[in-house]
Amino acid sequence: MIAWFTIAQVAVASLAGALCVILGLAGRRPSDLSVGAMALVQVLLVVQIVIAIIAPLAGNPPTGDLLEFWTYLVSAALLPVAGVVWAFIDRTRWSVVVMGVLGLAVAVMVYRMHVIWTIQVA
Template identity: 65%
Template structure:
């Protein structure tokens, strides 16, 4: 896992989450802006999957439990997809809030993945 890329993901997911929560609480239904913000979070997560597959081959293996790391990563990849699907089915302001909560949850999960990959000693 690349440190700067993980911090970029946390920043983008936090910004997308706050944007969606604020727009949802103001009363806006899901729009291209909110769905696009969550799509950006998803694209970064897919790139993280590629990095996590390639990193051990280049000598950057996780120091923590790989099963725990992959469980977080797969869950984080599925979370925006589920929230986006929900937002497309139920187009209300609360769906926008759900998009924001999903993005904020991804931010926390990516930070935890960074901890599992780098901080723990095997």
């Protein structure tokens, strides 16, 4: 994994998560702002998938368990999609809060993926 991209991903996911939680608790229903924030998180996760495929070929292999890393990455990539689908089905303020919690979960998962890739020794 690339350190600066990991920091950017964690920051964006944390900000998107906090924004959605605040909007939801303020009573806002799903909107372009909340769904767009989660879409940005999703785009960064897709870029991370591409990086994870290319990095070992470029001489940056993971030091931890590769299966654990990919399990985190695939799970994290499914969370924003699930949150947006939930928001389209249940158009209440609580669906925005759920998207926020999922954004915060993605931030934690991306940090854990970085630890598996760079620090943890298998």
